[in-house]
Amino acid sequence: MNIPPAAILGRYRQALSNISIIMRLIYLSLLTALLFSCNRSKAKVDKDLVLKIQPFIGTDLNEINEVADSIRKYYPKVIIASPVKLPDFAFYAPRGRYRADSLLKFLSGLAKPNETLIGFTTRDISTTNGAIADWGVMGLGKCPGNSCVVSTFRLNMTKGKNQFFKVAIHELGHTMGLPHCPNPECFMRDAEGGNPLDEEKGFCPKCKKYLHNQNWKVL
Numbered sequence: 001m002n003i004p005p006a007a008i009l010g011r012y013r014q015a016l017s018n019i020s021i022i023m024r025l026i027y028l029s030l031l032t033a034l035l036f037s038c039n040r041s042k043a044k045v046d047k048d049l050v051l052k053i054q055p056f057i058g059t060d061l062n063e064i065n066e067v068a069d070s071i072r073k074y075y076p077k078v079i080i081a082s083p084v085k086l087p088d089f090a091f092y093a094p095r096g097r098y099r100a101d102s103l104l105k106f107l108s109g110l111a112k113p114n115e116t117l118i119g120f121t122t123r124d125i126s127t128t129n130g131a132i133a134d135w136g137v138m139g140l141g142k143c144p145g146n147s148c149v150v151s152t153f154r155l156n157m158t159k160g161k162n163q164f165f166k167v168a169i170h171e172l173g174h175t176m177g178l179p180h181c182p183n184p185e186c187f188m189r190d191a192e193g194g195n196p197l198d199e200e201k202g203f204c205p206k207c208k209k210y211l212h213n214q215n216w217k218v219l
């Protein structure tokens with residue numbers, strides 16, 4: 001077949017541009033997977049794991065004791081540390097609130113090898129969510145990881161203790177390696193910027209099974 005040189009060049013360019021589109025799609029899907037995945041296979045089962053509540057100064061210690069008792073029904077090894085000051089490096093001056101991702105770094109630094117730390121604060125906390133640079137949240141947890149943080153700032157305080165507990169158990173679920181759950185009544189439901197906590201009734205059977213394998217008392 002006799003193909004003119006210009007046509008060959010055109011085909012070659014077309015092939016190159018197809019490859020570049022495919023490469024871009026692969027890159028985007030990898031990026032999406034990284035941002036939204038919660039790597040369960042990385043969650044290791046540690047029989048001696050201790051959940052340590054780390055209050056930040058200003059939180060009500062009676063409320064913390066009650067939340068600790070509620071968490072113990074699901075995982076008995078819960079201890080409470082003395083309150084510490086919120087670290088200055090986590091303060092986000094433009095919004096007068098604390099960066100949850102920075103608080104996770106701070107808490108991870110305090111955690112002993114067999115500990116997962118859960119920070120409690122009354123101050124508003126935020127993180128980056130996709131294109132939104134500073135997005136207010138009720139809590140944030142590494143998934144899996146050794147730190148999470150809960151803020152009472154956005155909770156409905158007439159139902160405060162119950163909501164406080166629900167956010168805490170959700171973030172602890174992330175630290176154990178649980179991703180968000182599509183079941184609207186499950187503790188691992190994604191709040192998606194709202195406060196659906198009153199619709200949550202417990203861990204769904206699927207999340208229970210996972211946590212049971214991580215030594216939680218859920219079955």
Ligand SMILES: [Zn+2]
Pocket residue numbers: 170174180189190191
């Ligand atoms: Zn979550």
Ligand SMILES: [Zn+2]
Pocket residue numbers: 181182183186187188189203204205206207208
């Ligand atoms: Zn679930």
